[in-house]
Amino acid sequence: MENHPVVVIGAGPVGLAAAAELAERGLPTVVLEKGGSPGAAVAEWGHVRLFSPWRDLVAPAAARLLAATGWHRPDDGDHPTGRAWVDAYLTPLATALGDRVRLNTEVTGVTRRGRDRVVDTDREDRPFTVRVRTADGEERLTARAVVDASGTWGAPNPLGGDGLPALGEEALADRIAHRVPDLADPAVRDRYAGRTTAVVGRGHSALTALVALAALAEEAPDTRAVWVLRRGGVGDAFGGGEADRLPARGALGERARRAVDAGHVRVVTGFRTAEVRERDGRLVLVDDDGRELEPVDGVLALTGFRPDLSFLSEIRLSLDPVLQAPVELAPLIDPNVHSCGTVYPHGVRELSHPETGFHLAGMKSYGRAPTFLALTGYEQVRSIAARIAGDHAAADRVELTLPETGVCGGSGLFDEPEAADEGGCCGGPGPEAVELTGTARVR
Incomplete structure (x- = not known):
């Protein structure tokens, strides 16, 4: 099997960092990216500025390459936008990796060659088969190990408050968005200017959208936002303000607070959407008790993301039943239990599965937990690459000291705008949605 390459799924920040680590160790590597460019998911939120500075966004092995x-x-010390992260770092990194990176290549399945998930016989002696789809058709690749760093961006959580799509949500999907809109784009701006938009969620995605809509209201006075919160109150959703150790994060919360105070945003609390109805060409949200909100022209369902495990059905995974994260990692990141603090740096040991040689890395390894940091992902893949190379001492060694950047409150920090529902940093019913991110809501 050692003659086969390591397959990395995803050419985002963590996937490319994994490839750089593997290349540095002289291991043949293939990176498979569904999109047409490196960092394709990041490019979709390219208009959003990260909270973290560049020093925390460049992987050590990538910098050396x-x-x-x-x-x-x-x-x-500069804070890039997502677009700048792609243009100034991810694209040059993919270029440096050369033909190791294959674009427009979608992974549709991973398995052991000749073995489904039920068969034990000589399983660990078999290489992996990675099934892919390209413009030219389907093909199978053989791999000695697989690192799935595909993230969660492609699987947004639904609007429905119970984790399932609300009734009517799929039929009316053309007016329900799951991304913070780029209002600098005239075509996008016209969809929101002079209209009323429901913003569902309480993380930084929601705050970013509220601030943008409030700014638009200064130009188009009939622009309104209805902020829909599943919790019974706003609570600490505005974050730490001036006490925040990341000034940009605190400033965002303060701008959102001012937007509410100025009357650009109406707040609705204790509302869990069960149904979306169309009435006279507009949308009406209905909760479990039949309460209806005022009609709106569109909905921003900024309720986070979840991992897509569908193409891993033949891989033996050991996932926490709540978070869908590796069972050894889940207790370190569970937002139902932990208060603000520090996420322990971790590596391949906490990321292990019964399927030897298969690894989840990056945001996908965190399942539905929102406490992810790019530096954490870079440490993950350093450790994973060491294990694949047989350097067990390096794999078990911790080479990262995380900065303490958390403020006890309902704010979360990520280097990728991926998260789950809308819990708080000090605990609560679940994680929260995040779009403007960069260092960490650390635990």
């Missing part, structure tokens, strides 16, 4: 190409590293 790029240095050999004459790459100009951005100023460590």
Whole structure:
């Protein structure tokens, strides 16, 4: 099996960091990216500025690989947008990795060659088969190990308050968005200017959208937002303000507070959407008790994301039943239990599954938990690459000290805008949605 490459799924920040680590160890590697460009998911929220500075967004192995190409590293103290992250880092990194990166290649299945998930016989001696779909058709790749760093961006949580799509949600999907809109785009702006939009969620995705809609209301006075919260009150949703150790994060919460105070945003609390109805060309949200909200022109369901496990049906995974994260990792990140603090740096040991040689990394490894940090993902893949290379001492060693950036409150930080529902940093019924991110809501 050692003659076969390691297959990395996803050419985002963590997937490309994994490839850089593997390349540094001289291991043949293939990165499979569904999108047409490196960092395709990041590019979809390219208009959003991260809270983290560049110093926390460049993987160490990637920096070493790029240095050999004459790459100009951005100023460590600057805070890039998602687009700048792609243009100034992810694209050059993919170029440096060369033909290891295959774009427009969708993974549709992973298994052991000749073995479904039920068969034990000589299972660990078999390489992996990775089934892919391209414009030219289907093909099978053989791999010695697989690192799934495909993230969760492609699987947004539904509007429905019970984890399932609300009644009518799928039929009316053309007016329900799951991304923070780029109101600098005239075509997008016209969908919201002078209209009323329901914003569902209480994380940074929601706050970002509320601030953007409030700014639009200054130009188009009939623009309104209805902020729909599943909890019984706003509570700590505005975050730590001036006490926040990440000033940009605190400033976002303060801008959202001012938007509410100025009357641009009406707040509705204790509302869990069960149904979406169309009435006179507009949308009406209905909760479990039959309560109806005022008609709106569109909905932003910023309720986070979840992992897509559908193409891993033949892989033996050991996942926590609540978070859908590896069972050894889940207790470290469970938002139902932990208060604000620090996520322990971790590696391959906490990410292990019964399927030897298969690894979840990056945001996907966190399942539905929202406490992810790019630096954490970079440490994950450093450890994973060491294990694949047989360097067990390096795999077990911790080479990351996380910054303490959390403020006890309902705010979360990620380097990728991926999260789950709308719990708080100090515990609660579940994680929260996040779009503007960069360092960590650490635990």
